[in-house]
Amino acid sequence: MTPPDKTGAAADPRTSGPRRRRARGGAPLPLLLPALIGLAFLVLPLVALLIRAPWRSIPELLTSPEVWQALKLSLICATAATAVSLVIGVPLAWLLARVEFPGRGFVRALVTLPLVLPPVVGGVALLMALGRNGVLGQWLDATFGITLPFTTAGVVLAEAFVAMPFLVISVEGTLRAADPRYEEAATTLGASRFTAFRRVTLPLIAPGIAAGAVLAWARALGEFGATITFAGNFPDRTQTMPLAVYLALQNDPDAAIALSLVLLAVSIAVLAGLRDRWMTAS
Amino acid sequence: MTCSARRTRRMLQVTGAGAAALLALSACSSSDSAGKSESGASGSSSDKLSGEVTVFAAASLKESFTTLKKEFEKEHPGTKVTFSFGGSDSLAAGITSGAPADVFAAASPKTMKTVTDKGDAVGEPATFIRNQLEIATLPGNPDKVSSLKDLTKSGRKVVLCDKTVPCGSAAQKALGASHLELTPVSYEQDVKSALNKVVLKEADAAVVYKTDVKAAGDKVEGVEFPESAKAINDYPIARLKNAKNPDAAKAFIALVRSDKGQRVLNQAGFLKP
Numbered sequence: 001m002t003p004p005d006k007t008g009a010a011a012d013p014r015t016s017g018p019r020r021r022r023a024r025g026g027a028p029l030p031l032l033l034p035a036l037i038g039l040a041f042l043v044l045p046l047v048a049l050l051i052r053a054p055w056r057s058i059p060e061l062l063t064s065p066e067v068w069q070a071l072k073l074s075l076i077c078a079t080a081a082t083a084v085s086l087v088i089g090v091p092l093a094w095l096l097a098r099v100e101f102p103g104r105g106f107v108r109a110l111v112t113l114p115l116v117l118p119p120v121v122g123g124v125a126l127l128m129a130l131g132r133n134g135v136l137g138q139w140l141d142a143t144f145g146i147t148l149p150f151t152t153a154g155v156v157l158a159e160a161f162v163a164m165p166f167l168v169i170s171v172e173g174t175l176r177a178a179d180p181r182y183e184e185a186a187t188t189l190g191a192s193r194f195t196a197f198r199r200v201t202l203p204l205i206a207p208g209i210a211a212g213a214v215l216a217w218a219r220a221l222g223e224f225g226a227t228i229t230f231a232g233n234f235p236d237r238t239q240t241m242p243l244a245v246y247l248a249l250q251n252d253p254d255a256a257i258a259l260s261l262v263l264l265a266v267s268i269a270v271l272a273g274l275r276d277r278w279m280t281a282s
Numbered sequence: 283m284t285c286s287a288r289r290t291r292r293m294l295q296v297t298g299a300g301a302a303a304l305l306a307l308s309a310c311s312s313s314d315s316a317g318k319s320e321s322g323a324s325g326s327s328s329d330k331l332s333g334e335v336t337v338f339a340a341a342s343l344k345e346s347f348t349t350l351k352k353e354f355e356k357e358h359p360g361t362k363v364t365f366s367f368g369g370s371d372s373l374a375a376g377i378t379s380g381a382p383a384d385v386f387a388a389a390s391p392k393t394m395k396t397v398t399d400k401g402d403a404v405g406e407p408a409t410f411i412r413n414q415l416e417i418a419t420l421p422g423n424p425d426k427v428s429s430l431k432d433l434t435k436s437g438r439k440v441v442l443c444d445k446t447v448p449c450g451s452a453a454q455k456a457l458g459a460s461h462l463e464l465t466p467v468s469y470e471q472d473v474k475s476a477l478n479k480v481v482l483k484e485a486d487a488a489v490v491y492k493t494d495v496k497a498a499g500d501k502v503e504g505v506e507f508p509e510s511a512k513a514i515n516d517y518p519i520a521r522l523k524n525a526k527n528p529d530a531a532k533a534f535i536a537l538v539r540s541d542k543g544q545r546v547l548n549q550a551g552f553l554k555p
Binding site (some may be wrong): 247 | 369371372374375379439441444446447466467468469470471475479482483484485
């Protein structure tokens with residue numbers, strides 16, 4: 001919602017120094033006009049959602065057990081997907097930022113691919129890899145009897161697939177900006193490279209990790225395409241809020257608006273709650 | 283701190299903003315593209331048809347309507363038929379919120395009714411075909427499914443259409459008529475997604491239309507079940523009020539209802555109205 005650019009610069013006392021004065025005469029029109037249009041473009045749809053919301057029937061719509069099932073499932077799955085992303089995404093970011101190896105640029109491009117890939121394509125790819133008949137899934141099924149599609153674990157995987165690149169990019173950027181000499185100093189004083197990572201690097205990049213985790217969580221919460229393709233849609237098992245919104249839109253638009261408001265409120269609450277603590281610290 | 287430190291920090295923030303922008307972009311790219319086509323031609327009053335005609339049609343009509351499109355464009359050179367196939371309910375929701383379409387062919391009278399109730403259709407919708415449910419199983423029917431009851435056995439992965447979609451409500455009707463409880467692994471958003479879960483071998487069976495089983499060829503095996511007779515769907519078709527090309531819309535509906543059109547539809551497995 002708030003551009004991290006502005007808040008970040010304003011809140012950091014070490015770098016702000018004497019603030020640059022505003023250009024005289026205010027913003028020039030060729031910049032101001034598109035800027036305002038841009039702002040309206042982003043804000044207007046959300047305002048329209050509020051205007052058209054069936055406020056009178058909202059209490060009734062939102063107290064149905066289906067809504068709470070979907071919301072609970074969404075929060076659990078988004079949090080689990082963020083946890084998965086942290087466990088495997090932070091080491092991946094470290095690898096990309098700190099270790100020289102041939103084809104690093106190519107690997108980085110691969111990591112960011114799910115960012116630009118349509119999520120439905122991601123879902124199909126996951127089916128090919130981890131489905132019951134998939135490249136890896138076939139073996140999982142035969143050896144452990146594990147099948148992932150149509151399960152809550154499948155939802156977590158689909159969301160992590162789409163959301164992890166946000167975390168990796170954010171953490172890698174922070175790692176590149178962090179001074180590697182601290183780690184070098186730690187290793188020259190006898191710490192192993194892993195200890196240096198754990199005791200020096202991690203605390204140093206914690207704000208970047210937090211910011212990346214928030215981005216990943218938000219992306220996971222809104223995930224639709226990969227989830228419905230890979231994990232299907234069943235209430236209380238794989239039906240997350242975005243799926244509930246989409247299916248409600250087909251026969252009860254009012255319910256869809258009410259559900260959208262819940263998602264909007266959760267997103268705003270999370271961004272507002274974490275902005276002051278984390279986003280500005282980077 | 284030094285100037286370069288500030289610069290990297292600034293760059294980081296820009297990266298953050300870029301990531302946020304991507305977040306917003308990718309979040310919306312998953313929605314379906316109903317109504318992306320914009321009809322360029324205005325319906326001229328002359329006899330000769332031209333321009334684009336946009337048809338919103340139930341997912342189950344995909345194969346036969348694509349055949350009819352070729353027929354139509356051959357009969358009326360200069361025209362172009364554009365389709366948006368999907369779950370009838372989401373198509374109806376699109377039409378009532380102003381998606382540009384000339385013709386709507388739904389898989390159930392109920393979904394058509396949401397359009398006529400809003401006054402978005404011209405005249406009375408006509409039933410042009412009917413469709414019956416069938417069970418789609420994996421090729422060779424390894425689970426030896428022979429009835430609807432077989433699907434309720436535990437450990438069997440069955441997908442149904444969501445209750446909001448015609449194939450889903452028909453399946454519920456058939457299950458209700460035979461007093462069966464069936465817990466699927468997923469309620470899919472349209473009939474083709476349900477079918478594809480079996481084609482991809484992720485599910486053991488799906489309750490879909492006869493026509494979908496036929497269209498899938500040897501990728502699935504169809505099993506007829508007697509309860510499906512209690513849940514036959516009527517398919518209505520109507521011209522839309524906001525049609526940009528009403529003459530071509532009329533002609534397309536006429537083709538669908540003609541002997542030639544009915545022959546194509548019957549070949550696909552649809553029943554006569």
